[in-house]
Amino acid sequence: MGVLRDVLGALGGDHRLLGRLQDGVTIAQCKNIPDEVLEGIYAQGYGHYQSGNMQEAHNLFLYLSFHDHTNPRFLAAFGASCFKLGKADQAAEVLKSALDMNPSDPGPALNLAQTLESLGQHDKARDALLHVCAVSKGKDNYQPLMAMAEGMLERLPVQTAGRGE
Missing domain, CATH: 1.25.40.10 (Tetratricopeptide repeat domain)
Known part of the structure; x- marks a missing residue:
């Protein structure tokens, strides 16, 4: 919500609108x-x-x-x-x-893992990949994502204690 608050403030936005957005009303709904x-x-x-x-x-x-x-x-x-x-x-x-x-959609977790890996945050990337595998297990439509996650897990550097990631 901080981002929406900043954008609305910069635009001279209505704080009542921010309250409605926090309640789950969307700008699309406000604009019909x-x-x-x-x-x-x-x-x-x-x-x-x-x-x-x-x-x-x-x-x-x-x-x-x-x-x-x-x-x-x-x-x-x-x-x-x-x-x-x-x-x-x-x-x-x-x-x-x-x-x-x-959290039941493995797609964002897989993309998050790729992003975290590119940022050098391998432990967090590993956590996201393990989430992909857990959510995908036994679901045929998610098997390609699970295979990608398993491949990425094999390529990630081994975790070491105390790295401060």
Whole structure:
């Protein structure tokens, strides 16, 4: 909520709106933007992401995350695009939020692990990968993610006590 508070403050925002946002009301709801429109924007962003047009994907996912801060898919997509644009610190923060919102989805945890690994935070990356494996176990649709996590676990440096990660 601190980010939303800062943005609203910078824009001369209404503190009553902040209270509504904290209660789970979204900016999209305040603006009467239908869910179908947001899903259409998500599909466009996903298409840009898949085709490698990362800046456009990032812009669309940022728009979605701002307009519906309660949707973990939007946050996960925004976090993934941040990582692809080299904004690893921002990606880690956003992906952690997406994971906290929906811990049963291994996708954000896998992206978080890749991000943490790039930041040299191997112990935290390992924790995220172990989460992917635990959530994916016995679920056919998540087996590709589990295989990726297992491969990453094999490549991570061995944990050592007292490294201060």
